[in-house]
């Protein structure tokens with residue numbers, strides 16, 4: 393997989409990896425950091441070697457922006473299984489967030505999503521599957537409103553769920569062997585972590601069927617990568633070490649088209665998150681009965697993609713900033729666990 397590219401000799405001139413979304417080979421390096429020093433988070437967490445640089449590449453075919461070198465699957469597994477868990481409580485505490493407060497913010501987040509999305513899903517409760525939803529918290533309001541709920545998440549089988557009625561599976565294949573397809577499939581803040589979006593696309597699609605409503609949300613963190621289009625190298629790694637893929641509205645739409653969805657919306661959204669409100673991108677689409685068509689190329693070449701990003705990034709940033717401020721103005725901050733909406737707490 394893409395892990396092999398991470399073993400490129402350090403002296404080699406940076407070349408772009410194939411696109412993790414559409415596998416197009418003629419991607420371009422947009423920006424590179426200065427060599428990482430030993431104290432850098434990427435180095436500390438064994439996701440890159442000291443002295444190497446991190447690059448941000450772009451795909452002219454689907455407009456995906458992605459980070460390279462990619463950690464190997466083994467390095468990523470080690471990070472999520474061993475490195476991260478003991479650090480997490482300290483990271484949360486450092487931001488002044490207790491587990492109860494994080495849960496309350498998530499409950500508000502998912503109650504809002506249910507209110508927005510359930511009218512699109514039809515008038516009768518059906519079957520919803522969430523792909524990548526950790527303990528299944530996003531499914532609580534759906535359960536409370538009579539839906540059947542399925543969680544697909546690696547390791548889900550051995551993890552406590554927020555509600556015993558959630559059926560949980562580690563892979564989509566296991567879920568599909570046991571259950572009929574879902575009428576709604578959601579995936580929130582998951583794709584930015586994945587090495588291979590093509591593999592995800594194929595696995596995820598098996599959860600749905602023609603007519604399934606798809607909701608895919610990712611963070612809009614490309615607008616926060618300082619100096620992405622600057623002529624000089626960036627000073628150091630400037631993104632969250634967990635994030636490998638940086639969607640723009642065009643690449644999220646391309647993902648939907650590549651999945652064979654009729655894309656109904658791609659929007660910049662502001663939602664609650666465990667540490668407070670964040671800006672994201674949300675796709676809503678409906679699975680077609682026909683097989684996915686070949687992906688329509690977005691840009692003629694790397695220079696066209698580069699020009700597009702240079703023009704759009706300030707506009708996206710401005711618009712996202714306005715939406716963020718409006719959200720803060722209209723939504724009082726959630727500062728205590730008691731502010732969770734009791735209406736969505738599913739009866740046990």
Ligand SMILES: [Zn+2]
Nearest residue numbers: 411414451454
């Ligand atoms: Zn691509």
